[in-house]
Amino acid sequence: MMNQNIKNRIDSLRESLNKLNHYYYVLNQPQISDFEYDHMMKELVDLEKANPEFADPNSPTQRVGSDISNDFVQVAHKYPMLSLGNTYNEAEIADFHNRVTKAIGHDVEYVCELKYDGTSISLTYENGTFVRAVTRGDGEKGDDVTANVKTIKSIPLKLQGDFPDSFEIRGEILLPNAEFVKINEKREADGDSPFANPRNAAAGSLKMKKSAEVAQRGLDCFLYYLLGENLPSDIHSENLEKSRSWGFKIPTLYKVCKSLDEINDFISYWDKERHNLPFEIDGIVIKVNNINLQNELGYTAKSPRWAISYKFQAEEAYTKLLSVSYQVGRTGKITPVANLEPVQLAGTTVKRASLHNADIIEQLNLHENDMVYVEKGGEIIPKITKADESARHPMANKIEFISICPECGTELVRPEGEAAHFCPNDKACPPQLKGKVEHFVSRKAVNIDSFGEQVVDLLFEKGLIKDVSGIYDLTYDKLNGLTRVNPDDKNKVIYSFQEKSTQNLLSGIEASKNIPFPNVLFGLGIKHVGATVAKVLCKNFNNIDKLSSASMEELIAIDDIGPKVAESVINYFSDEDNKNLIERLKGTGLQLETEEKTTDSDKFKDLSFVVSGTFTNFSRDELKNLIESHGGKNLSGVSKKTSYLVAGEKTGPSKLEKAEKLNVTIINESDFIELLEK
Known part of the structure; x- marks a missing residue:
């Protein structure tokens, strides 16, 4: 009975940890604290060690959690990219030190570094040129995110100085706190859920499909370990300083420590001072400084024996x-x-x-x-x-x-x-009505300066606006001298329109009439239609009338538009109040259309394409642009309406299977070029 109870506990821990790994590494949605996770893992390690008869090669203790995404090409690491063991108290740091000194036979020198709360990355350089960036993945292979990492300005593309011909340098991509706040403000404005923390935001940013969008995220990168066959020094800290001279952003906040007391002092200092940093750290990493000794100490199946991390308690x-x-x-x-x-x-x-x-x-x-x-x-x-x-x-x-x-x-x-x-009650609930106006005038929408929350409250209070169309009925006479007082203190003015503020607001309203159609559409606040989706819709329907009459079939035929968004768009434009609002907005001078794109030819007219996989001569986006520029239509999924499936390497097997089932013509990159040149 005792053995069965132990096995049940082991099975339960394995199941829980596998689920937590999936949420953390794949979905970037941590479910519990690192402290709780590490304690569960330690319990499982101890139980498996004491009960080897229940060993399982697929146990979470036998692998490093994966962050691999099928959207990226997977690349094998030349040097395994393992995780560090975690400790939470000085006694465990002392145990680590004792293990190291016992194995080496004498005291050693350590380097203490900040443990950045971001996402790990390995960068490869050949002849001083950046060639590849790969995520940690499962430790053996990771995702090639080179295009996205190239957008991070702190990562040099060309080096200076006396660097080795070939080497890897590893570090952490992170999001500074100020950028984290900006991103969450934008996500909330777009109707998306905010990121829980900067680490999730950094990991999510790195896995975005469009590098142009990654470039807007404000990512940063600290690099902290050099790997290669011909390193400048056998001392880790000296390699850090040499790397700095080549142009890398190497942390300055590390310390070479010669004793356990110095390590503990460093930990104690940063446990308090971390709150004054412009980025997040969640602990301290302690490494043996001598690389020859690192090699002598070696590795366990999942961690180096020469390094350990101390995790701060939340x-x-x-x-x-x-x-x-x-x-x-x-x-x-x-x-x-x-x-x-x-x-x-x-x-x-x-x-x-x-x-x-x-x-x-x-x-x-x-x-x-x-x-x-x-x-x-x-x-x-x-x-x-x-x-x-x-x-x-x-x-x-x-x-x-x-x-x-x-x-x-x-x-x-x-x-x-x-x-x-x-x-x-979106038609009469006051915060919803005011929120729609605040959203409409925001920077990502029609961008009317001086139209903050206090102004919206004042205009609603005085009955001057009921929806966004009322903005364009405002005049100098209606605004100048308008005052809002504190309901609890009539002598205290909350906001007042004076000559300058009145003119500023009216100028902002006039300028909003030149804001492009996608911004106006985003400003309408249609559920699930964020700034990016608004651009996609405007690209396919060049005016508000075409969009408002679009069918479900027409909408879901657009790449990146799914049934959820399509249904929301149809519901919005089917509503009588919204129809009346659009009619009122048409008379304001707002941009409710875009110029129709001219095409290079109509050779693909009435043809629909699905582009899948990776290609040698083109990116997927370049292929899609070529299709559209010659009159064709891009579809997100294979259906009876698909004329061609353009299949590159790593095309999804489900798309190939469906194309064959529906007798859709499957062509490769060469076939497409031939079709284009006919």
Whole structure:
């Protein structure tokens, strides 16, 4: 019975860790803290070691988690790219030091480095030229993300100085905190979920399909380890400084340590000072400085024996839950917010924490006036991790998620498959109406300067606008002298239109009439139509009338437009109020059309293509542009309407199978060129 219980626990841990690996490395959606994950892994390692009869070659302990994406070509690492063992206390650092000195026979010198919270990368240089960037992947092979990494300005494409003919340099691609905030603001404006932390944002950015979009993300890269057959030095720290002279961004915040005390002092210092850095770190890496000794110490199946990482514990605060309030967003999404007794956490005063949705409140089992533990997820976003049930009053009421909108009283709905609740009253719920206007005038939409939240509140309060079309009815006489006072203090003016502010707003409104059609379409706030989707729609339907009358079949035939987006577009333009709004906007002077693209020829007229795989002479986008420039249409998937499947290397087997089943003509790159030149 005892053995069966042990086996059941091992099986349970393996199943849980495999799922967590998938969420973390493939989906970039961590489900638990690193600390909890490492403890689960350690328990499994110990159980397997003590019970070898339950060994399994496919156990999570026998492999390094993978971040490989099928969207990228996989490349084998010349040198395995393994992960580091994690420690959480000084005793484990001492154990590491003792193992090293026992194996070597004397004390050694270490290098202590910051452990950047990003995504690992390996860069290859030949004759001073950058040739390849590969992700860690499963340690043996990773994704070739060269095109995306080339967009990172801190990574040199050409080196200077006396560098080796061929070498690899490894490091961490990360997202500075300021860029992380900008990206999340944009994602929320586009109707996307914000990233949980900079690490997820960096990993997600690196795996984007279009390098031009990666270039907008503001990624950075620190490099910290040199590999090759002909290195300048046998000392790791000397190689770092030599690499710096070649043009690499090498961290300056490392330290050569000659004793265990010096290592612990370095850890202690950065445990406090990390909050003053412009990027996230989650620990310290300790490496043996002498590369010959590194080689002597060697590797385990998954980690080097000459290096280890110390992981900082997530900072936690203990405070009182004062209340839960509910915010209504532009789309009607209800976001619960925990209002807390102010508490210091990671160098800032925390008063509020997002509870995300009803499921989170239920999982936390929150009650009124609970004492709660608060962490900063990814060191940035405050979150409640648990309630202290031992401190709970026995008569405290459980926090129940609301059933009606706190702003308009409409019964909330929870769409199938959604985690969030929504207020469906998009025609009259005040925050939704105001949110639509704020979205419309935002920088990524029609970009009207001086049209902030206070202005929107004032114009709604005075009845001057009810929707975005009312913006274009505003005049100098209506605005000048308009004032909003604090409802709780009539003597305090919140906002007032003076001569200059009135003229600035009217100038901004006039300038918005020259903003391109895709920006205007994005500004309408159609569900699932972010800035990128708006550009795709405008490219295929060059005016608002064509788009508003598009059928489901026409919409889903467009590459990157799926049924979800198509249904949302059709629903929007089927609504009578939206139809009336579009008619009013037509008279404002806004750009509601684009010039139709001229084609080089019509040889592909009435032909539809699906482009799949990788090609020698063209990128997929170049092939698609050629098809469109000669009158053809690109489809995202194979159907009866497909004329040709242009199949390159690594074409998806399902597309090939479907093309054969439907008797769709399959051509290769040479066939396409021949077709083009006919």
